[in-house]
Structure formats: C-alpha cells, structure tokens
Amino acid sequence: MTDAERAHIDRLCDQSTYSWPWRDGDVMVLDNLQVWHGRNPYQGARDVQVALLD
Known part of the structure; x- marks a missing residue:
C-alpha cells in the first residue's frame, strides 16, 4: 500500500467517524462484524468490561 493510498483511507x-463525550454509567453495545471501531487518546481512570457473544 502506498503512502497516498493509506492517506486516502485515513x-x-x-x-x-462518529464520537461523543462519555459519561459515568455509559454502555456501548456493538456488532464487531458491522462496525469498524477504535478509540481516541484519553486521560484519567476508566473501567472497561467486555463480553463477547456469538
């Protein structure tokens, strides 16, 4: 992949990209087969709990 192709994809x-401010108690449910997800840098403590369902 060329640098230009990578820049185009970026x-x-x-x-x-859709993002929103997280608040205490927020929950996210997503289908890994339907969305491309990631995270941005953050500061402070966080509690991440994960469950994988089939």
Whole structure:
C-alpha cells in the first residue's frame, strides 16, 4: 500500500467517524462484524468490561 493510498483511507475513516463525550454509567453495545471501531487518546481512570457473544 502506498503512502497516498493509506492517506486516502485515513481521510475516509475520518469523514465517517462518529464520537461523543462519555459519561459515568455509559454502555456501548456493538456488532464487531458491522462496525469498524477504535478509540481516541484519553486521560484519567476508566473501567472497561467486555463480553463477547456469538
């Protein structure tokens, strides 16, 4: 993959990224087969709990 191709993919991902401010008690449920997910840098403590379902 060329640098230009990688930059193009990065731009497409940035254009379709949705984010929101997290608050205490928030829960996220997602289907790994339907979404491309990640996380941005953060500060402070956090508690991450994960369950995988089939």
